[in-house]
């Protein structure tokens with residue numbers, strides 16, 4: 200009797216901890232709640248140990264990820280898989296075996312707020328394997344430096360250095376890459392790096408080859424407006440909460456963590472000039488049906504000029520001029536309805552199109568941030584699998 204009471208109490212406590220009201224329409228809500236409970240317990244443990252001064256919260260998370268998620272570079276009958284380096288940056292390489300011929304190539308940047316994750320994580324290893332096998336392509340997954348040790352522009356510079364080496368004659372000859380069929384891609388913070396590097400390289404005439412496509416999966420593209428309609432709608436939707444995204448940005452830009460309330464109130468960007476404001480104006484760039492009833496934050500509070508780093512296009516690719524955008528390759532942009540970054544992706548799609556770039560905009564009405572990396576077991580996310588299939592299919596048909 201006492202045991203069953205204890206069990207009931209424990210179960211209700213667990214259910215209380217796990218349960219989170221989610222917006223109707225999100226795919227497989229219970230799976231997302233469990234995932235969120237897991238993340239929250241890691242975060243809480245990280246905060247406690249960080250508060251005690253024992254370990255940086257990011258180090259704890261990365262240590263846990265390494266423990267649970269890292270897998271060695273294992274070759275299989277279809278692929279040679281190895282850990283190597285590209286332009287001085289560590290990469291995991293997935294190269295198809297079989298006859299020697301010229302192959303398509305994908306350069307991939309993992310997500311994780313410029314602070315977490317790795318090409319050696321099981322989920323990214325599986326994603327890149329799948330791409331390499333399905334596309335019969337050479338895939339290289341980049342382990343750029345992470346915050347807090349590396350901060351902007353280090354991640355960007357790592358990504359750029361790997362990308363320059365990827366399109367070099369040496370790499371082409373070593374891996375049999377077809378110089379006319381190369382794609383740069385990444386998800387979340389990795390999508391940010393892919394977009395930024397695509398812009399830089401498109402304006403560089405000295406390269407022996409260029410990327411013919413860019414594929415951005417729920418990318419993060421600007422740090423000036425934390426009140427877009429998707430930031431408002433999804434501020435409390437797991438797994439990427441609005442304040443967590445703001446913290447990742449501050450850490451990447453090496454700005455003080457004390458600025459969090461300031462940036463969350465958009466006070467850091469209350470005095471933008473009109474051309475900059477237009478580039479991130481979701482009230483016109485995001486379709487009315489998507490932005491719904493949300494309205495822009497009225498200006499108020501202590502107005503301040505943005506720190507120049509928030510305006511740096513290498514950190515915030517959405518701020519690029521149309522002339523720069525127009526030179527970038529045809530794009531695939533995946534967005535999720537239940538994601539604070541939804542509007543970042545939709546605005547970029549719209550601005551690229553207006554600049555004359557062909558864009559495939561793939562929107563998931565039931566998707567949440569990060570879903571594509573949860574396509575495999577144990578999460579086996581349905582929208583994750585669907586989005587991964589479509590992403591690879593798009594590459595197959597366009598690269």
Ligand SMILES: *[C@@H]1O[C@H](CO)[C@@H](O)[C@H](O)[C@H]1NC(C)=O
Pocket residue numbers: 350351453
């Ligand atoms: C980051 O900020 C700290 C503290 O303001 C400073 O000491 C450090 O040099 C900065 N790092 C970089 C790479 O700018």
